[in-house]
Amino acid sequence: MNKTLPDRPDWDIYFMDIALMVAKRGNCCRRQVAAVIVKDHRIISTGYNGTPRGVKNCCEGGCPRCAGESPSGTGLSECICSHAEENAITQAAYHGIALRGSCLYCTLSPCLTCAKMIINAGVQEVVFEDEYEFGAQTCALLHEAGVRYRRLVR
Numbered sequence: 001m002n003k004t005l006p007d008r009p010d011w012d013i014y015f016m017d018i019a020l021m022v023a024k025r026g027n028c029c030r031r032q033v034a035a036v037i038v039k040d041h042r043i044i045s046t047g048y049n050g051t052p053r054g055v056k057n058c059c060e061g062g063c064p065r066c067a068g069e070s071p072s073g074t075g076l077s078e079c080i081c082s083h084a085e086e087n088a089i090t091q092a093a094y095h096g097i098a099l100r101g102s103c104l105y106c107t108l109s110p111c112l113t114c115a116k117m118i119i120n121a122g123v124q125e126v127v128f129e130d131e132y133e134f135g136a137q138t139c140a141l142l143h144e145a146g147v148r149y150r151r152l153v154r
Contacts, residue, residue: 011041012152015105016129022046023107027057028081030066031108035088037123039102045095047087051080073133085114089121099123109134109151112141119145127152 009017019036026032027050037045056062058081065078082090085106092099100122104110109128110118115138118126126142126149128134142149 012105012127013154015043015103016107016127016152018043019046019105019107019129022048023084026050026084027059028063028066029059030072033084033106033108035084035104035106037088037092037099037102037104039099044097044099044102045088045092047082047084047089047091049081049084049087052082055080083111083114084108085110086117089117089123092121103127105152108132109149110138112138115142115147118142119147123147125149129154 015036019034023032023034026048034048051058051062058066061067063080065075102123103125104123106128109131129152
């Protein structure tokens with residue numbers, strides 16, 4: 001006898017909900033973002049945004065830009081925080097985990113710099129929930145490199 005489980009999420013919702021939980025660990029005082037990298041329906045790396053390992057947390061004053069009054073989207077060259085995608089990719093590298101053929105779930109769409117890292121790490125698909133600075137250049141770069149991307153609509 002087969003029974004349907006009405007509250008069982010599909011894979012996209014499952015991994016995005018995990019990303020939303022991971023985001024709560026983010027230590028950036030401006031925004032909490034997370035990325036979960038998956039291969040064969042298994043989590044192989046996670047990352048959230050914040051200051052680099054061994055540096056005072058952003059929410060403790062570690063990043064002067066985030067602690068300051070810079071309007072959103074300005075002074076980014078002064079920000080020492082790493083993006084969630086960057087941290088998930090470098091965390092995998094730190095532990096010797098290959099990302100080729102994986103899927104990256106992110107609570108926000110990747111910026112151009114993160115898109116370049118996603119491509120070079122061998123990630124084959126990006127699923128994001130909310131859009132942030134997802135410009136035409138970023139989309140074109142991912143497309144040209146053969147990386148699929150899509151927005152998760154609940």
